[in-house]
Amino acid sequence: MAIINLKINGKAHSVDVEEDTPLLWVLRDHLGLVGTKYSCGVAQCGACTVHRNGEAMFSCITPAASLTEDEITTIEGLSKNGDHPVQKAWAEVDVAQCGYCQAGQIMNASAFLKKNPAPSMDEIDEAMNRNICRCGTYHKIREAVAMAAKSK
Amino acid sequence: MATLTKTNRRDFLKIAGTTAGGLFIGFNWMSCDSPKMDVLSTEEVLANAKNFNAFLSIAPSGDIVIYSPNPELGQNIKTSFPMVVAEELDADWSKVRVLQANLDTDKYERQLTGGSGAMPHSWERLRKAGATAKFLLVAAAAKKWEVSADELSTSEGIIYHKASGKKIGYGEVANDAALLTAPEEIILKDKKDFKIIGTPVKNVENDAIFTGEPLFGLDIYREGMLHAMIQRAPFGMKIKSIDDAAARNVAGVKDVVTFENSVAVVGTSTWPLMKAKKLLKVEYEADGKVESSADHDQIFKDLLANGKAEVKREDGNVQAAFKNAAQVVTAEYQCPFLSHSPMEPMNFFAHVQADKVELIGPTQTPESARRAAAEVTGIAPENISVEITRLGGGFGRRLRADYVSEAVHVSKMMNAPVKLTWSREDDLTGGAYRPAVRYRFEAALDADGNMIGYKLRGVGMNAGNSTREHNFPAGAVDNLLIENVNYESSITTNAWRAPITNFLAYADQSFLDEVAFAAKKDPVEFRMELFQKAKANPVGGELRYDVDRMIGVTKMAAEKSNWGKNPNVKQGFSVYFSHRTYVAQVADIEMENGTPSLKKIHVITDCGMVVNPTGADHQVRGGVVDGMGHAMYGNLTFEGGLPTQTNFDKYRLIRMKEVPAVDTYYVDSGFDPTGLGEPCLPPTGGAIANAIFSATERRLRSQPFIEQKEFTDLKLGIKRA
Numbered sequence: 001m002a003i004i005n006l007k008i009n010g011k012a013h014s015v016d017v018e019e020d021t022p023l024l025w026v027l028r029d030h031l032g033l034v035g036t037k038y039s040c041g042v043a044q045c046g047a048c049t050v051h052r053n054g055e056a057m058f059s060c061i062t063p064a065a066s067l068t069e070d071e072i073t074t075i076e077g078l079s080k081n082g083d084h085p086v087q088k089a090w091a092e093v094d095v096a097q098c099g100y101c102q103a104g105q106i107m108n109a110s111a112f113l114k115k116n117p118a119p120s121m122d123e124i125d126e127a128m129n130r131n132i133c134r135c136g137t138y139h140k141i142r143e144a145v146a147m148a149a150k151s152k
Numbered sequence: 153m154a155t156l157t158k159t160n161r162r163d164f165l166k167i168a169g170t171t172a173g174g175l176f177i178g179f180n181w182m183s184c185d186s187p188k189m190d191v192l193s194t195e196e197v198l199a200n201a202k203n204f205n206a207f208l209s210i211a212p213s214g215d216i217v218i219y220s221p222n223p224e225l226g227q228n229i230k231t232s233f234p235m236v237v238a239e240e241l242d243a244d245w246s247k248v249r250v251l252q253a254n255l256d257t258d259k260y261e262r263q264l265t266g267g268s269g270a271m272p273h274s275w276e277r278l279r280k281a282g283a284t285a286k287f288l289l290v291a292a293a294a295k296k297w298e299v300s301a302d303e304l305s306t307s308e309g310i311i312y313h314k315a316s317g318k319k320i321g322y323g324e325v326a327n328d329a330a331l332l333t334a335p336e337e338i339i340l341k342d343k344k345d346f347k348i349i350g351t352p353v354k355n356v357e358n359d360a361i362f363t364g365e366p367l368f369g370l371d372i373y374r375e376g377m378l379h380a381m382i383q384r385a386p387f388g389m390k391i392k393s394i395d396d397a398a399a400r401n402v403a404g405v406k407d408v409v410t411f412e413n414s415v416a417v418v419g420t421s422t423w424p425l426m427k428a429k430k431l432l433k434v435e436y437e438a439d440g441k442v443e444s445s446a447d448h449d450q451i452f453k454d455l456l457a458n459g460k461a462e463v464k465r466e467d468g469n470v471q472a473a474f475k476n477a478a479q480v481v482t483a484e485y486q487c488p489f490l491s492h493s494p495m496e497p498m499n500f501f502a503h504v505q506a507d508k509v510e511l512i513g514p515t516q517t518p519e520s521a522r523r524a525a526a527e528v529t530g531i532a533p534e535n536i537s538v539e540i541t542r543l544g545g546g547f548g549r550r551l552r553a554d555y556v557s558e559a560v561h562v563s564k565m566m567n568a569p570v571k572l573t574w575s576r577e578d579d580l581t582g583g584a585y586r587p588a589v590r591y592r593f594e595a596a597l598d599a600d601g602n603m604i605g606y607k608l609r610g611v612g613m614n615a616g617n618s619t620r621e622h623n624f625p626a627g628a629v630d631n632l633l634i635e636n637v638n639y640e641s642s643i644t645t646n647a648w649r650a651p652i653t654n655f656l657a658y659a660d661q662s663f664l665d666e667v668a669f670a671a672k673k674d675p676v677e678f679r680m681e682l683f684q685k686a687k688a689n690p691v692g693g694e695l696r697y698d699v700d701r702m703i704g705v706t707k708m709a710a711e712k713s714n715w716g717k718n719p720n721v722k723q724g725f726s727v728y729f730s731h732r733t734y735v736a737q738v739a740d741i742e743m744e745n746g747t748p749s750l751k752k753i754h755v756i757t758d759c760g761m762v763v764n765p766t767g768a769d770h771q772v773r774g775g776v777v778d779g780m781g782h783a784m785y786g787n788l789t790f791e792g793g794l795p796t797q798t799n800f801d802k803y804r805l806i807r808m809k810e811v812p813a814v815d816t817y818y819v820d821s822g823f824d825p826t827g828l829g830e831p832c833l834p835p836t837g838g839a840i841a842n843a844i845f846s847a848t849e850r851r852l853r854s855q856p857f858i859e860q861k862e863f864t865d866l867k868l869g870i871k872r873a
Contacts, residue, residue, distance in 0.1 A: 097226030132800065
């Protein structure tokens with residue numbers, strides 16, 4: 001076991017876990033931040049996406065111990081009142097079906113738009129291709145990302 | 153027309169004079185910093201609300217709580233059910249909040265998600281729930297004002313007396329209304345007066361979903377709760393020996409327990425268990441058939457040729473028809489096993505105590521969850537509570553309660569509250585799949601290209617009846633024989649979104665395309681001829697489908713897709729009836745530099761009245777994407793009783809870049825609404841395969857397409873129109 005210090009959503013956290021524990025399980029099992037989802041555990045589906053210094057990252061394969069110098073943002077910390085432009089677009093377009101993958105989709109989309117504020121539709125498709133939605137909400141995800149880009 | 157309908161006492165169990173507090177099941181065990189503190193909390197609303205029936209409570213503040221009894225897995229029932237209640241109530245939708253009801257067999261019938269059956273089952277019940285409450289509210293206002301109820305009208309939660317200019321909110325008469333006796337009969341609205349139904353209403357849980365609030369089974373954490381993960385036996389095998397020494401040594405592991413054919417690692421958090429599970433050394437030995445995909449291939453061949461078949465339907469004289477045929481078309485179609493793979497893996501919370509069990513989690517059928525717990529513990533069902541969380545997808549997998557039983561076993565053995573989590577690998581290898589099926593079709597054509605004979609034999613692996621014998625083209629062919637052979641496999645199977653038809657529709661719609669081609673007829677015209685025949689003079693006894701509605705979606709599909717009009721667009725057509733809903737689809741392919749590129753799928757749906765257009769579009773598009781994804785990529789193969797594909801790196805699911813445009817249209821047929829969760833999936837594989845044939849003259853007879861030899865040198869492009 002090891003004490004790991006993390007900065008998540010602007011707050012300092014200290015957890016006592018095995019050193020190889022992925023950030024995903026630190027968030028969920030130890031910090032009560034359950035908005036970040038487990039689905040594949042092998043960096044294939046994107047449900048666990050968080051921001052590391054503003055960049056999208058798969059938290060399921062990244063040991064928390066490797067992130068002590070970084071600023072981590074989860075869906076809970078993306079905005080204060082759920083009003084990040086991407087969250088607002090997601091609500092406006094009514095993107096979710098089951099909703100399980102959507103936190104990861106939103107985290108990926110928000111990191112992508114920060115890097116590329118005016119993307120083409122092909123660039124949106126390319127960026128969002130790393131997140132799986134088993135319900136098939138892809139049309140609405142595409143529409144919401146485009147809307148969020150315009151609203152910025 | 154407004155309709156008079158009898159109320160059902162069971163649905164309208166009145167609990168006048170009691171508050172609704174006891175019914176509240178929130179997700180408030182986690183900290184909840186709601187940004188909207190200016191409105192009453194749901195607890196505050198419920199503390200003073202009056203129950204009008206199983207679906208509805210109204211607070212003096214005018215806030216309305218509507219209970220949604222059916223599990224929500226993305227079909228949007230938690231929004232569409234309350235819309236129906238609110239419509240007849242004439243509620244102000246902004247004042248409605250929706251709560252998921254617990255399992256309650258006294259209050260609710262058919263509290264399950266499956267078969268696209270919730271809306272047709274509950275449509276009238278929900279309307280009556282709203283209408284009855286409105287009747288009582290109006291009666292209370294009439295009494296208060298000493299006027300006749302006939303003189304009053306309602307709109308958006310307010311009762312008006314036009315003559316005197318008086319008005320009063322529902323909340324202000326709720327207490328009085330709840331004391332009145334519900335009427336025996338109630339008048340429902342004329343559909344043309346609907347104000348909420350038929351308008352796009354957003355998912356009531358959007359805010360919670362998009363801010364990461366705990367909603368799902370996996371999000372449940374309780375004080376003192378233990379975590380568990382389970383190692384399961386390959387299909388057809390049992391445990392021979394267990395060496396758990398290394399697993400027990402992992403920090404955070406509390407115990408390793410064995411029950412039935414399972415070994416559970418139990419600990420204080422998830423990650424140590426994932427590691428410990430890999431360190432378990434479990435030896436297995438055969439306990440039945442230990443199957444591989446190569447065995448299945450041989451079994452299919454043998455049973456198609458010689459299997460003892462059950463005749464499901466026989467019309468006319470098939471033997472004579474084939475003997476007299478000018479041309480016979482024969483083809484075989486095959487589909488693999490598929491995993492459901494909802495994004496949220498199987499999981500459940502169970503707390504077994506001396507005389508009661510508490511269950512919380514994602515289930516499509518809470519009653520089965522309760523039954524499973526009763527079987528494991530011997531505790532009476534009335535002492536087993538089931539709280540239904542939002543489901544991170546289901547697709548039929550959560551109609552099975554195997555994972556609930558497991559959680560209950562572990563909780564009982566550990567004498568503690570337990571959350572069982574399946575890893576993704578467990579989810580793919582732990583069983584209950586879409587059955588693998590092979591079909592052989594034969595069609596007899598006369599000299600004019602009329603289909604005078606049709607034969608279908610299905611062989612399924614634990615598929616039950618792999619045919620739908622009373623579905624089209626039954627009724628349209630004079631001589632028809634439908635047979636089924638079921639092979640009992642040790643691999644477990646389960647309903648998978650649009651059971652059987654998820655593949656049968658593709659196979660039979662592709663085969664009909666082959667027959668039309670052989671008959672030198674346009675595929676749409678060919679089907680229209682068959683429909684006209686079934687309409688004018690239906691063959692045989694029972695028909696499950698309405699021919700006019702088949703014609704309706706087919707005609708609209710031809711019109712909306714500009715069928716056959718553009719020589720540069722190669723099109724594939726399919727039409728299918730399943731789960732009470734009629735769907736026609738046309739796939740458009742354009743050749744670009746010699747490569748076919750899928751541009752668009754047109755979808756025409758007749759589901760009767762569309763309750764929520766935004767929700768309906770979701771289900772239509774989602775069904776098409778799901779149908780396309782699995783037709784293109786889905787494949788689960790077996791070796792030695794174990795699936796070869798154990799995670800999403802090998803088990804390929806469709807992604808953003810692989811999805812074409814999907815245009816949606818609805819036939820206004822005037823019928824009451826039917827379900828949409830399943831029926832848009834079945835026709836998609838056929839529409840795409842038929843378009844590929846139209847573009848390349850290559851016929852895809854097995855799924856997944858990308859693994860067929862006809863497809864290997866064919867790169868299918870995707871382009872949004």
